[in-house]
Amino acid sequence: MQDELTLLHRARALDAEALAQIHDTYYVPIYRYIAMRVNDRETAEDLSSEVFTRLLQALRDKSAPQNTLRGWLFAVAARVVNDHFRQHYRIHHTELEESLPGTEDGPERVLEARMTQKELRQALQTLTEEQQHVLALRFGFDMPIKEVAHALGKSEGSIKMLQARAVAMLTRKLQPGATNA
């Protein structure tokens, strides 16, 4: 926490080294969070960059976070994704193809894993916004339950229940014969 405060202090002075460190630390988790929600590589990259642009604007306007950079960045990422969905600027869809099995796997295993990944991402899009939010924070942003609860202003019990229901729903969607509508 002390490190983050120091980092924030230096970032407020637009210290290049501190800003680079912030970008290195948070770009990937933010991208993962966004990618889980938008399922489009190009959009996920653009929106991730937008989160950092907003950080600089907040630093410039003296409205940057005072204590928790991580929580603040998450909140901005969530807002950026919501803004994106509100405006329906989903022009291009470059299917995400990350996390494919290694080349040491046989072709059948590669195909099976690719299908599972694709189905999982598609199924994610069918969950409620709140469920997507929780799963993206938990598994994209790697946020522990306690932090998710704090970030969303809910109890840990509520988040655990939301997570369990979302996982159960996803499982149903992934059952053979289920539709992702």
Add this chain to the structure above:
Amino acid sequence: MNNRLEQLLIECLDALERGETAEQILARYPQEAAQLRPMLETAVALSQLNLQPSRAAQLNAKNAFLDYAASLRTAPQSRRAAWGGWRRLLAPLVTIFALALLGVGAGWRANTSLPGDALYGIKLLLEDAAMPFAPDRAAAEQARQERRIQEIQQLLALGRTAEVHFASLITDVSPETLLIGGLSTELTPQTVLTGEPVIGARAEVEALVSNGRLRATHIRITPPQELPAPTPTIIETAVPPQPSPPVSATATLTSTPTPESSITATPTSETAVATIQPSPTPTITHTPTPVVTPPTPTMPPPSPTATPQENTNNNDNGNDNDNNDNDHDNDNENSNDNDNGNNNDNGNDNDDD
């Protein structure tokens, strides 16, 4: 999913978060293992959904981020909102000071500076100072707006990063871009758009120039000049004091009423244009703009209700305008909400900690 199974799943997901494997967890619930297994596998698959950005995208994003930060460091004077008021107050003093200290050479350098340059603020000050002495203020203001656009074109050509502000007319509209003052202005998911982007409307734009692209952050649109709303044309001299049955302007009869006629001529329709003139030969002509001529002086002429009270009705237009103003205010508030909302939403919750 029943309550018990849901509770078990919550416990299983807790255990998964603590680092236990699915098999270890399922071993604790042999009776429910068959039901829990697919759900735990889904959770494991989610955690292994190892979404990673491309290295190139990450590097480009970082470079753009640091470039933008550098532009903020080197050009704090481009923060229009922060010192826009001071600029006007200090303009004459600073101009004199700048000219005295820097001389014509520095003034020339400022004049060729671009947004993000150290001397760009001086350039704006010089413009502000010269504006009151311009023989034609409108032309000078127009020239200033054109300079802003030329500066942006130069920034784009140079591939530089800077915050810019300009205003001009919209000449083309597409889902992703607006052509404003000849500049292709990209709309991003984060663009806060106030007003309806239509060709001919005036747009005031705040944008970021970066890597040869102009991406709008805020666009405020003023609708194109609207035609005045049609208002009934009332000739007040046609309001005779004599009582008479009202004549409806919407009547479909074509007739030459005698003094005994009781045809009504009440321009009650807001859209009707009723011109009422006394005439010795009363006629009613039915056209889109009916002309109702009251009866001859031998009988009491019609007394249309289109009196000054009708003018009061015409004030509806004024009320509408008021409403529009209110709408506009609301729009502005909304746009502010958007800006602040980013920070206020959950971010502030966290900040409080």
